[in-house]
Amino acid sequence: MRMLPTVLANLFAKAATRNYPHFVRESFEHARGELVNDIKGCIFCGTCARKCPSQCLTVARGAAGDKTEGAWTLEFFACVGCGVCVDACPTRCLSQKATHRPVAVERAVITLTGRLPERPARKDNAAGKAADKTEA
Ligand code: SF4
Ligand code: SF4
Known part of the structure; x- marks a missing residue:
């Protein structure tokens, strides 16, 4: 019986939630x-x-058979925004x-592609070869 006042108060109180997506909270x-x-x-x-x-993220190097290209893929609705x-x-x-x-009714996946950064020339090999020549 002690619950009755609370139940009645909640019945007539303003809703604590919003009718999303019709009412979106300000960011x-x-x-x-x-x-x-x-x-x-x-x-x-x-x-x-x-x-x-x-x-929900996938990163591929050498996407679509092109070794100079990379692909970054995001499954939007699996992302928890952490x-x-x-x-x-x-x-x-x-x-x-x-x-x-x-909000959407279909699963959304986005893939962005770009060029992979160029690898710097391996200085250690060049330096090693030079040293070998000097020693010989
Ligand atoms: S550089 Fe690209 S692949 Fe690396 S962490 Fe940042 S977004 Fe991900
Ligand atoms: S925000 Fe969190 S859940 Fe979303 S892609 Fe980044 S790490 Fe994954």
């Missing part, structure tokens, strides 16, 4: 929303994919918008 500073990759800065190292707790990949990215090309992606 706030440092909110972790949609993940964005500025692919020009990506070196396809795969760190983000290895660290991602929900395994920001671990953003913190781990060595080139800081990942960021998160303050807002979330709009």
Whole structure:
């Protein structure tokens, strides 16, 4: 019986939740929303994919048979927006918008491609060969 006042109060009180997506909460500073990759800065190292707790990232080097190209793929609806990949990215090309992606009825996967960084010439080999010649 002691519950009755609470039940009645809750019945007539304003709802504590919003009717999303018709009413969207305003974003706030440092909110972790949609993940964005500025692919020009990506070196396809795969760190983000290895660290991602929900395994929604895939990084491929030599995508589509082209050894100079890399592909970065994100399953949007598997992403929990934790920001671990953003913190781990060595080139800081990942960021998160303050807002979330709009709701959708189909699974969304995005693939971004770019050129792999050129490998620097192996100086140790060149130096080693030079040393061998000097010794001979
Ligand atoms: S960690 Fe950054 S640079 Fe490395 S593959 Fe991911 S997005 Fe690209
Ligand atoms: S924000 Fe979290 S869940 Fe989403 S891709 Fe990055 S590490 Fe994975």
